[in-house]
Amino acid sequence: xxxxMGGTPFDHRPDPLVGEALRRMLTTGDDGGFAARVLAAAxxxxxxxxxxxxxxxxxxxxxxAAIVAAILGGWAVGRTLIAPGETxxxxxxxxxxxxPVTAALASNEGPPDGSVAFATVVEP
Amino acid sequence: MALESQPPGGVPRIGLxxxxxLVARTLAGDxxxxxxxxERYAGQARRVARAVLGxxxxxDDAAQDAFLSALLKLAQYDPRRPFGPWLMRIVANSATxxxxxxxxxxxxxxxxxxxxxxxxxxxxxxxxxxGERLRSALDELTPRRRLAVVLFDVEGYxxxxxxxxxxxxxxxxxxxxxHARRRLRALLADWKEAE
Numbered sequence: 001x002x003x004x005m006g007g008t009p010f011d012h013r014p015d016p017l018v019g020e021a022l023r024r025m026l027t028t029g030d031d032g033g034f035a036a037r038v039l040a041a042a043x044x045x046x047x048x049x050x051x052x053x054x055x056x057x058x059x060x061x062x063x064x065a066a067i068v069a070a071i072l073g074g075w076a077v078g079r080t081l082i083a084p085g086e087t088x089x090x091x092x093x094x095x096x097x098x099x100p101v102t103a104a105l106a107s108n109e110g111p112p113d114g115s116v117a118f119a120t121v122v123e124p
Numbered sequence: 125m126a127l128e129s130q131p132p133g134g135v136p137r138i139g140l141x142x143x144x145x146l147v148a149r150t151l152a153g154d155x156x157x158x159x160x161x162x163e164r165y166a167g168q169a170r171r172v173a174r175a176v177l178g179x180x181x182x183x184d185d186a187a188q189d190a191f192l193s194a195l196l197k198l199a200q201y202d203p204r205r206p207f208g209p210w211l212m213r214i215v216a217n218s219a220t221x222x223x224x225x226x227x228x229x230x231x232x233x234x235x236x237x238x239x240x241x242x243x244x245x246x247x248x249x250x251x252x253x254x255g256e257r258l259r260s261a262l263d264e265l266t267p268r269r270r271l272a273v274v275l276f277d278v279e280g281y282x283x284x285x286x287x288x289x290x291x292x293x294x295x296x297x298x299x300x301x302x303h304a305r306r307r308l309r310a311l312l313a314d315w316k317e318a319e
Binding site for chain 2: 012014015017018019021022023024025026027028031032034035037038039041042043
């Protein structure tokens with residue numbers, strides 16, 4: 001009997017008798033119908049993309065959201081810092097006062113003088 | 125492909141290049157290529173799922189979930205490796221998850237159709253009896269042992285491939301196959317002697 005079954009249970013080759021008996025027991029038939037069912041379900045499922053494509057897909061809305069948030073944040077901060085009727089230049093000068101040196105530096109239209117720039121660092 | 129991985133009279137093993145090409149075509153949006161993969165592996169996936177779950181309807185649901193999961197994970201498949209073990213791992217996981225989730229219930233009796241239609245009533249009855257005994261014997265085995273013997277003796281995978289599927293050492297696969305076979309062979313021997 002053992003020879004018919006292909007040797008000992010340690011045999012490294014598939015056992016035709018055990019294999020055939022299990023195959024007969026486990027096979028339900030109509031694989032074509034099953035495949036059709038799977039393909040119908042798959043028709044509604046997306047095909048996988050590479051992980052990098054997926055990350056890139058996540059990144060695009062993330063970058064857009066960050067840009068919108070930065071614009072809105074800048075607008076909100078600007079509204080807080082700049083009083084109505086005040087220009088941005090005025091607001092910067094106001095923010096730098098009370099130092100007359102920094103005010104002179106900010107209001108000067110020419111390139112800053114080295115000594116003035118140094119004074120802004122040294123002076124409290 | 126090693127000789128030992130050729131199933132006896134079973135599903136012919138598919139060439140590596142062929143599988144890789146089918147996967148690449150599926151990823152490019154070719155649904156027919158995926159259909160070819162499903163048709164080739166449908167029987168195998170259903171048997172493996174049934175080895176874990178017992179119930180044929182549950183097994184089909186698990187196998188279907190596995191194919192859909194494989195479709196979604198297809199970009200993760202390494203085309204340098206054979207497709208079968210990769211897919212069977214997903215099938216085994218799907219069936220095992222379903223087994224854990226479902227309420228504990230008795231295994232359904234074998235359907236008459238499972239033992240082959242169109243045969244003489246006495247042969248059909250014999251096969252049904254053997255099928256029931258095999259089912260009982262399989263139920264006594266752990267799911268991992270069942271998977272190991274089905275993947276080896278029915279589907280023709282090598283010990284190394286089964287080790288990949290089950291994520292266990294190759295030596296453990298040999299041990300699992302040995303214990304499962306010993307049980308099943310004893311049962312089949314009794315049945316043969318009783319004939």
